[in-house]
Amino acid sequence: MILTEIYRNVDDIPKIDSYHIETAVVKSDDLLKSILRVKSDHGNEYGIRLENKNDVLENGSAFLLGDKHLLVLSVLADEAIVIRPKDIDQMGVIAHLLGNLHKPVEVKNGEITLLLDKVVVNTLEKENIDYSIEKIKFDKPLKYVDLSNGQ
CATH class of the missing domain: 3.30.70.790 (UreE, C-terminal domain)
Incomplete structure (x- = not known):
């Protein structure tokens, strides 16, 4: 699955506990990229290709995978x-x-x-x-x- 748009930051999503969340761990350098391949904690692989040039990845960037289903980026220390x-x-x-x-x-x-x-x-x-x-x-x-x- 190719994800092209950041839904929101996970901190800004109301009723976050009602979502099924997959997490992908990335390095801080990966936040500079507009094209990225990640693997979630559920073992699923996703491609990220940001189409909006103003979109910037950050810790907690969330992508909508389906109804109440998110992929959230978590940055390594x-x-x-x-x-x-x-x-x-x-x-x-x-x-x-x-x-x-x-x-x-x-x-x-x-x-x-x-x-x-x-x-x-x-x-x-x-x-x-x-x-x-x-x-x-x-x-x-x-x-x-x-x-x-x-x-």
Whole structure:
């Protein structure tokens, strides 16, 4: 079965307990794809080919398989570097360093998060910047900062 349209996010579906749910586990990198093959926890294989260019896969994306029957994507946790800058000056230095390394990041609640990368770890250690390595389940794919549209 080829699925071409995201129904909703599972968190936004009322009375979710009335649905039969199959789950397919994907890597966070898979969220960037518009064509994907997955296998559900029920052993069924599905193809995903998003037709709407505005649709973006995320943790919890649900596809309608039939009446009250869903396929839901669940993202595996990734090893990630989490940096909590001590002040705005250090935030600027870190942003400059990571920008030079061309790494996609997530900046949220005063933290910078990116996938584990040996070069980044070495750079942070060389600059004496505190960080931690944590298992994180990303809801959306990490992306490069796009300053052209204010994000």
